[in-house]
Amino acid sequence: MPATMTTTSALQSVLARQGHDGTRLMQILRETQEALGWLSPPVLTEIARDIGWPRARVESTAGFYSFFHTRPLGRYRVLWSDNITDRMLGNIDLMQAMCEKLWLEPGRVSEDGLVSVDTTSCTGMCDQGPALLVNYRAVTRMTPRRVEAMVDLIRAETPVAAWPAEWFAVEDNIRRKDILLGNALVPGEALAAALERGAAAMLDEIKRSGLRGRGGAGFGTGLKWEACRDAMGEAHYVICNADEGEPGTFKDRVLLTRYADLVFEGMTIAGHVVGAKKGLLYLRGEYRYLLEPLESVLAARRAAGLLGGNILGQPFDFDIEVHLGAGAYICGEESALIESLEGKPGRPRIRPPFPVTHGYLGQPTTVNNVETLAAACLVAKHGGEWYSKVGTTKSAGSKILSVSGDVERPGIYEYPFGVTVQQVLNDAGIEGCTQAVQVSGPSGVTLGQNELERRIAFEDIPTAGALMVFDCTRDMFEVARNFAHFFAHESCGFCTPCRVGTTVVARLMDKLATGHGSPYDIDEMFKMHRLMQGASHCGLGNSACNPMFDTLNKFRPAYERRLKSLDYEPAFDLDAALSQARQMTGRDDAAAHLANVEES
Amino acid sequence: MTDNTLPTCLIDGEEVPFTPGQTLIQAATAAGKYIPHLCWHPDFAAHGSCKICTVKADGRFGAACTIEARAGMTVENRTTELDDKRRTLLQLLFVEGNHFCPSCEKSGNCLLQATAYEVGMMSPHFDHFYPDRPVDASHPDVLLDFNRCIMCELCVRASRDVDGKNIFALSGRGIKSHLIVNSESGRIKDTDFSAGDRAAEVCPVGVILKKRVGFAVPIGGRKYDVSPVSAQVGAQAPTREEA
Numbered sequence: 123m124p125a126t127m128t129t130t131s132a133l134q135s136v137l138a139r140q141g142h143d144g145t146r147l148m149q150i151l152r153e154t155q156e157a158l159g160w161l162s163p164p165v166l167t168e169i170a171r172d173i174g175w176p177r178a179r180v181e182s183t184a185g186f187y188s189f190f191h192t193r194p195l196g197r198y199r200v201l202w203s204d205n206i207t208d209r210m211l212g213n214i215d216l217m218q219a220m221c222e223k224l225w226l227e228p229g230r231v232s233e234d235g236l237v238s239v240d241t242t243s244c245t246g247m248c249d250q251g252p253a254l255l256v257n258y259r260a261v262t263r264m265t266p267r268r269v270e271a272m273v274d275l276i277r278a279e280t281p282v283a284a285w286p287a288e289w290f291a292v293e294d295n296i297r298r299k300d301i302l303l304g305n306a307l308v309p310g311e312a313l314a315a316a317l318e319r320g321a322a323a324m325l326d327e328i329k330r331s332g333l334r335g336r337g338g339a340g341f342g343t344g345l346k347w348e349a350c351r352d353a354m355g356e357a358h359y360v361i362c363n364a365d366e367g368e369p370g371t372f373k374d375r376v377l378l379t380r381y382a383d384l385v386f387e388g389m390t391i392a393g394h395v396v397g398a399k400k401g402l403l404y405l406r407g408e409y410r411y412l413l414e415p416l417e418s419v420l421a422a423r424r425a426a427g428l429l430g431g432n433i434l435g436q437p438f439d440f441d442i443e444v445h446l447g448a449g450a451y452i453c454g455e456e457s458a459l460i461e462s463l464e465g466k467p468g469r470p471r472i473r474p475p476f477p478v479t480h481g482y483l484g485q486p487t488t489v490n491n492v493e494t495l496a497a498a499c500l501v502a503k504h505g506g507e508w509y510s511k512v513g514t515t516k517s518a519g520s521k522i523l524s525v526s527g528d529v530e531r532p533g534i535y536e537y538p539f540g541v542t543v544q545q546v547l548n549d550a551g552i553e554g555c556t557q558a559v560q561v562s563g564p565s566g567v568t569l570g571q572n573e574l575e576r577r578i579a580f581e582d583i584p585t586a587g588a589l590m591v592f593d594c595t596r597d598m599f600e601v602a603r604n605f606a607h608f609f610a611h612e613s614c615g616f617c618t619p620c621r622v623g624t625t626v627v628a629r630l631m632d633k634l635a636t637g638h639g640s641p642y643d644i645d646e647m648f649k650m651h652r653l654m655q656g657a658s659h660c661g662l663g664n665s666a667c668n669p670m671f672d673t674l675n676k677f678r679p680a681y682e683r684r685l686k687s688l689d690y691e692p693a694f695d696l697d698a699a700l701s702q703a704r705q706m707t708g709r710d711d712a713a714a715h716l717a718n719v720e721e722s
Numbered sequence: 723m724t725d726n727t728l729p730t731c732l733i734d735g736e737e738v739p740f741t742p743g744q745t746l747i748q749a750a751t752a753a754g755k756y757i758p759h760l761c762w763h764p765d766f767a768a769h770g771s772c773k774i775c776t777v778k779a780d781g782r783f784g785a786a787c788t789i790e791a792r793a794g795m796t797v798e799n800r801t802t803e804l805d806d807k808r809r810t811l812l813q814l815l816f817v818e819g820n821h822f823c824p825s826c827e828k829s830g831n832c833l834l835q836a837t838a839y840e841v842g843m844m845s846p847h848f849d850h851f852y853p854d855r856p857v858d859a860s861h862p863d864v865l866l867d868f869n870r871c872i873m874c875e876l877c878v879r880a881s882r883d884v885d886g887k888n889i890f891a892l893s894g895r896g897i898k899s900h901l902i903v904n905s906e907s908g909r910i911k912d913t914d915f916s917a918g919d920r921a922a923e924v925c926p927v928g929v930i931l932k933k934r935v936g937f938a939v940p941i942g943g944r945k946y947d948v949s950p951v952s953a954q955v956g957a958q959a960p961t962r963e964e965a
């Protein structure tokens with residue numbers, strides 16, 4: 123099937139816009155798909171030819187990301203966010219209702235090629251779920267009525283652009299402000315202070331501030347910038363990690379919506395310190411709707427002399443570009459993110475070397491979380507000493523938490539480090555009893571009732587920002603099972619323990635869920651935990667069994683309720699397998715069932 | 723054999739000399755010591771994906787193919803704990819694909835099978851996944867049986883780095899990862915792959931097989947039938963002629 127005229131011209135304009143540059147393959151594929159609906163084999167061939175890459179490498183990238191499709195998936199593609207918080211708000215029933223109205227099975231495309239409905243990993247709308255994406259546009263607060271109306275619009279083939287605007291409204295839900303969210307900085311103020319200090323002095327202030335990375339690992343930002351600055355290279359790069367894929371986390375979304383200037387300003391300050399001319403912000407595909415607003419902030423900053431050449435009249439050039447991801451949690455891992463920025467599948471690199479010496483295009487690169495970069499502005503303005511006095515000795519400054527689940531006021535809460543989990547719960551409002559709190563998402567920790575006095579801090583409970591609350595009616599086994607499936611879906615597949623192990627674990631959880639589990643399977647889960655924790659290539663595989671490990675240790679009855687017997691139980695149910703034979707022979711007497719045969 | 727001028731590390735209690743910059747598996751191999759592995763090959767850059775070469779270096783788990791040897795480093799290799807992990811990893815690889823050794827032309831020359839024998843894997847242990855992976859028999863000289871692919875990317879590296887052809891790549895994500903070839907049809911006959919390519923020799927398992935030379939050496943007389951993999955350190959994967 124030769125590419126048609128319209129296909130060719132649409133494709134050519136994308137390729138021209140992206141400069142026929144293979145390292146921009148992610149953007150090429152996304153824009154092509156936005157124009158053509160899907161990435162057909164001849165289109166991939168044409169892209170490969172144009173950028174001068176082997177076709178297999180282009181297909182390798184196209185096949186890796188959930189939001190790229192190499193087969194048609196309908197003119198309307200509906201993806202229901204499937205985080206546990208969406209489940210608690212009833213997403214599965216709503217999706218089922220939608221499928222029934224459309225005469226569709228989840229995961230299938232309708233016969234007429236009109237629509238497909240499926241689930242996707244957390245879309246970062248946990249405080250306003252159940253959420254979904256329609257043609258990769260975020261929709262919040264789904265209700266049975268919205269489902270009905272949406273089905274009608276799809277049937278009438280109304281363009282998504284003409285759908286009710288309020289469906290696409292995303293609330294910020296900022297509930298508590300502290301030094302960062304309550305800042306009174308105007309655009310350029312922190313940057314001017316940084317330029318006035320000079321790069322070396324600014325680095326000293328960052329070190330003095332004790333600022334540590336907000337992306338999860340908590341690495342000292344000053345040390346990271348210094349290592350990048352000191353590394354030899356043709357060019358240095360600043361990357362802002364806005365992949366925010368950890369289920370239950372949505373604070374970077376709010377920072378990028380309401381404080382974009384602060385984030386870009388932090389990147390610019392980082393650029394000045396490490397000696398970079400270029401910054402890249404890697405935005406998760408789920409936040410596609412933020413692309414145009416972010417680009418207009420960038421344009422305004424250029425117009426104001428805060429980006430581009432001779433920034434603020436100084437001999438300092440720096441500019442920023444936003445790149446979109448395409449549905450892959452692993453791209454939050456910094457080396458996988460860099461691979462993705464280079465147009466490749468997001469598979470974590472072998473480390474060392476680390477990005478600070480060999481990062482984007484092999485050059486010295488500092489990768490920092492959105493919140494880290496925003497916080498750097500406070501340090502530039504007020505100094506390291508000032509910043510270090512907020513929080514605890516080991517955890518300077520404040521932390522933004524994304525609170526969701528069983529609370530009265532889900533949303534964004536900023537506290538100085540050291541706040542207790544109980545304090546957060548009190549502020550967010552809880553009715554009845556809290557059974558568990560998941561801090562830092564599935565790869566973090568599950569806290570039980572007796573641990574709520576613990577503190578949010580690197581020295582106690584470190585967190586990338588998610589805090590999901592489960593009241594006493596929730597089934598903690600189902601929480602862990604949801605997380606197990608998340609990891610199985612998001613494993614990049616590079617290394618054996620995680621690629622196969624996450625699926626083995628998800629299947630074990632399903633086996634327990636259907637009542638076929640035994641204590642043997644629980645031992646198996648611990649065995650997989652021990653294997654994956656040590657042998658995996660990156661943090662995803664290393665922490666993928668955390669939810670099972672924590673819930674098994676703290677909420678054992680939730681598992682034991684489901685055990686069929688105390689002995690070994692095969693996953694294969696022989697009696698159930700005979701049901702077809704029973705149906706065909708019209709028999710359902712006692713002797714036609716295996717268990718009964720054995721007993722008699 | 724210890725060269726006094728070289729620094730040494732300690733692998734399972736034995737001193738192993740190394741030249742600075744060498745990885746643990748390179749140093750061990752040069753010293754004739756076996757560290758189980760699948761995706762590592764002395765002729766190619768380390769890949770670090772199979773994790774069979776996982777060792778404990780100074781108390782920390784890591785892949786021996788990516789850890790640089792350091793003077794005085796203490797490395798655990800063939801311990802019960804590590805071989806247990808290796809056995810589980812091998813079992814995961816066996817159930818992930820479709821491996822029917824008795825009917826496989828690679829049997830006896832297969833590094834996966836030999837490594838499984840080496841660490842005493844007696845059963846696949848986990849439930850089989852039975853993936854659907856069609857065979858590609860379109861090429862006149864080579865057969866691709868994807869059922870046995872362990873995603874080691876040796877063929878990817880060989881074709882890219884030695885043959886300069888980029889015939890193979892991995893696509894998909896997670897458990898859906900799979901090998902693809904460089905053609906729009908997705909078939910190997912539509913690429914410029916040739917049986918003389920290095921990539922045609924390098925597969926450690928039975929995916930890439932040359933046609934019309936099957937079972938030239940009978941089962942029982944093949945590379946790993948004759949002696950275990952641990953006794954053949956440094957030997958290259960067998961070429962068709964040797965086998």
Ligand SMILES: Cc1cc2nc3c(=O)[nH]c(=O)nc-3n(C[C@H](O)[C@H](O)[C@H](O)COP(=O)(O)O)c2cc1C
Binds near residue numbers: 363
């Ligand atoms: C599986 C995985 C996912 C991650 N996702 C994110 C993410 O979404 N955002 C983020 O900032 N860091 C994420 N990280 C951490 C990054 O690798 C990196 O440490 C961080 O971006 C560094 O920024 P910081 O020093 O400001 O924290 C992830 C790590 C792993 C292993």
Ligand code: SF4
Binds near residue numbers: 452612617
């Ligand atoms: S641990 Fe998982 S996500 Fe990380 S490299 Fe291995 S397969 Fe990929």
Ligand code: SF4
Binds near residue numbers: 876
């Ligand atoms: S075909 Fe063979 S060499 Fe290539 S990735 Fe699969 S197992 Fe490895």
